[in-house]
Amino acid sequence: MSALTRTPATYGAGSKGRVPSRGTASVIAFGAPLACIALIALLAPLLPLSNPNAQVLSEALRPPAWLEGGDWSSPLGTDQLGRDVLSRLVFGGQLTFVIAFTGMVAGAVPGILLGLLAGYRRGWVDAVISRLVEAQLALPFILVAIAIIAANGRSLPILVAVLALVGWAQYARVIRAETLSLRERPFVLGLRCAGVPTWRIMLGHLLPNLAGSATVLATLQMGTIVLAESALSFLGLGVVAPDISWGAMLAEGREQLTLAWWVALLPGLAITAVVLLVNLFGDALRSRFDPKKRSF
Amino acid sequence: MVAGRTILDVKALSIVHPGRRGKPASTAVDGVDLSVGAGEIVGVVGESGSGKTSLAMAVLGLGRTTSGSIDVDGIVPGPRLPLDQRAAIQMVFQDPHGSLDPRQSIGRGLRELRRLHKARTGWISDEDLLSRVGLSGDVLTRLPHQISGGQAQRVSIARALLLRPTLLLADEPTSALDVSVQAQILRLLKGLRDEEGLTILFISHDLAVVRSVCDRVYVMKSGRVVESGRTGEVLERPQHPYTQALLAAVPGGDARIPGLEAPAAEAPQVLRDELSQSRLATAGETA
Ligand SMILES: Nc1ncnc2c1ncn2[C@@H]1O[C@H](COP(=O)(O)OP(=O)(O)O)[C@@H](O)[C@H]1O
Ligand SMILES: [Mg+2]
Numbered sequence: 125m126s127a128l129t130r131t132p133a134t135y136g137a138g139s140k141g142r143v144p145s146r147g148t149a150s151v152i153a154f155g156a157p158l159a160c161i162a163l164i165a166l167l168a169p170l171l172p173l174s175n176p177n178a179q180v181l182s183e184a185l186r187p188p189a190w191l192e193g194g195d196w197s198s199p200l201g202t203d204q205l206g207r208d209v210l211s212r213l214v215f216g217g218q219l220t221f222v223i224a225f226t227g228m229v230a231g232a233v234p235g236i237l238l239g240l241l242a243g244y245r246r247g248w249v250d251a252v253i254s255r256l257v258e259a260q261l262a263l264p265f266i267l268v269a270i271a272i273i274a275a276n277g278r279s280l281p282i283l284v285a286v287l288a289l290v291g292w293a294q295y296a297r298v299i300r301a302e303t304l305s306l307r308e309r310p311f312v313l314g315l316r317c318a319g320v321p322t323w324r325i326m327l328g329h330l331l332p333n334l335a336g337s338a339t340v341l342a343t344l345q346m347g348t349i350v351l352a353e354s355a356l357s358f359l360g361l362g363v364v365a366p367d368i369s370w371g372a373m374l375a376e377g378r379e380q381l382t383l384a385w386w387v388a389l390l391p392g393l394a395i396t397a398v399v400l401l402v403n404l405f406g407d408a409l410r411s412r413f414d415p416k417k418r419s420f
Numbered sequence: 421m422v423a424g425r426t427i428l429d430v431k432a433l434s435i436v437h438p439g440r441r442g443k444p445a446s447t448a449v450d451g452v453d454l455s456v457g458a459g460e461i462v463g464v465v466g467e468s469g470s471g472k473t474s475l476a477m478a479v480l481g482l483g484r485t486t487s488g489s490i491d492v493d494g495i496v497p498g499p500r501l502p503l504d505q506r507a508a509i510q511m512v513f514q515d516p517h518g519s520l521d522p523r524q525s526i527g528r529g530l531r532e533l534r535r536l537h538k539a540r541t542g543w544i545s546d547e548d549l550l551s552r553v554g555l556s557g558d559v560l561t562r563l564p565h566q567i568s569g570g571q572a573q574r575v576s577i578a579r580a581l582l583l584r585p586t587l588l589l590a591d592e593p594t595s596a597l598d599v600s601v602q603a604q605i606l607r608l609l610k611g612l613r614d615e616e617g618l619t620i621l622f623i624s625h626d627l628a629v630v631r632s633v634c635d636r637v638y639v640m641k642s643g644r645v646v647e648s649g650r651t652g653e654v655l656e657r658p659q660h661p662y663t664q665a666l667l668a669a670v671p672g673g674d675a676r677i678p679g680l681e682a683p684a685a686e687a688p689q690v691l692r693d694e695l696s697q698s699r700l701a702t703a704g705e706t707a
Contacts, residue, residue, distance in 0.1 A: 332524075
């Protein structure tokens with residue numbers, strides 16, 4: 125039987141060298157500035173910046189350099205205690221990014237695993253997890269945060285735990301829905317019939333196929349977490365001095381808003397810009413990962 | 421190949437799918453008796469909804485059974501079989517690309533099976549296995565979307581073969597393929613039977629396909645077997661009005677897959693004798 129050993133034409137090999145699509149372009153367009161901001165914030169200790177907590181009361185509430193009375197020794201002005209706003213912005217950004225990232229991971233890991241479990245096992249496992257998700261989504265976040273922080277005091281680990289609590293339910297909900305449809309695909313049946321254990325199917329096969337959605341969700345969640353952290357710090361439930369975050373700066377600056385707008389406005393702008401960029405980046409990623417928009 | 425040894429024995433199998441959200445329960449399989457001997461290709465043919473997939477899933481051990489018994493060479497299929505028994509019953513599905521993990525290369529998929537079934541899979545190298553199903557070694561590095569539907573179906577067959585199944589279930593394995601590719605896959609399955617004695621339960625709604633590969637055929641309608649026997653005889657002289665209607669629905673009334681001759685001439689003599697006896701037996705029952 126010669127036909128049996130003949131190799132059918134190898135097609136589709138060309139799809140490896142795909143031309144970058146418009147989706148890829150916008151991923152880069154929004155990702156690059158975001159990466160720059162994150163890099164600057166994370167490299168803060170290496171940059172030629174003054175100590176963000178050094179108080180020089182005689183220099184208090186100096187406006188940004190380009191305004192009357194400004195000085196290039198503090199390009200973005202100083203706050204009510206004479207601390208350099210630029211330096212505080214960069215160091216505050218560092219903590220903001222670290223908190224956003226750890227909060228995102230701390231929410232993503234349990235959320236994704238529970239979503240996978242609920243969607244794959246269904247039945248009572250799904251019922252229990254889904255009720256938990258609904259309960260979590262029904263509770264006002266600020267209320268939960270106040271309760272936890274009142275009971276446990278303010279500290280970074282508590283803050284990250286609170287932020288993880290905001291996120292996990294979203295992951296669980298989205299991943300559960302995707303798993304429900306993915307598990308009906310014949311390849312899952314094929315793996316079961318080959319005897320591949322359930323945990324291997326979930327972690328080795330379903331998870332990689334959900335990676336696109338999970339990445340998009342994680343990105344969008346980072347935006348939400350930056351906002352949530354800012355809100356908590358603004359309410360005095362977030363980071364504790366001498367730690368600096370943008371939300372804390374916003375809170376401290378609000379008393380001087382009429383006198384010295386830059387102290388509150390600049391961290392506010394930083395939050396807005398980063399959240400906007402993160403959301404645009406997440407949307408770009410979403411259209412990049414959406415299988416219906418793929419070229420194959 | 422031990423001629424005449426029964427590999428699959430289904431007795432009085434019934435499957436009732438419970439109704440969900442207000443829908444009434446539906447009886448997908450209703451008292452089916454069916455057997456497949458070693459080295460046979462036995463067809464199950466019937467219109468869509470006649471219960472063929474429900475039957476196959478039950479035989480695989482991953483579907484529902486309501487009553488009756490299934491025996492696959494001493495194994496009672498179920499969801500919690502030991503690995504070695506699990507490997508003994510393999511299935512090829514209709515959707516060639518959907519049957520492979522989109523994110524796993526063909527080679528990595530085979531490696532995963534080898535790690536899981538160390539003792540069972542050592543008999544052949546990846547390259548030999550792939551050439552057995554008519555593929556070259558370069559597909560190993562490909563992802564499923566980088567190969568054609570026909571190639572993907574060959575990969576699925578190779579994955580099943582790797583585990584040396586005693587019974588291969590094929591549920592509409594060519595329905596999603598072009599006619600020319602269809603003939604290649606059918607030829608491959610026949611070749612595997614002829615050369616390696618693979619036992620196949622072949623499910624299809626397509627009489628032309630069944631005619632070209634199956635030694636015997638069961639005709640199913642609404643979950644019941646209405647007629648069974650040697651393929652040639654059932655299709656040439658159908659007894660049941662349903663079979664006659666199915667045949668009349670095929671354009672030309674005598675559709676054949678080009679390049680595939682009738683199977684009876686190819687079946688070994690012993691097997692052919694066996695088959696004609698069983699044809700007589702079942703014909704007696706249905707008459
Ligand atoms: N998982 C299921 N749940 C409920 N009903 C089902 C299920 N699978 C099949 N059925 C019903 O059983 C009947 C037979 O379906 P199936 O076995 O898929 O037939 P075929 O493969 O011949 O098309 C159909 O009426 C179908 O709606
Ligand atoms: Mg079917």
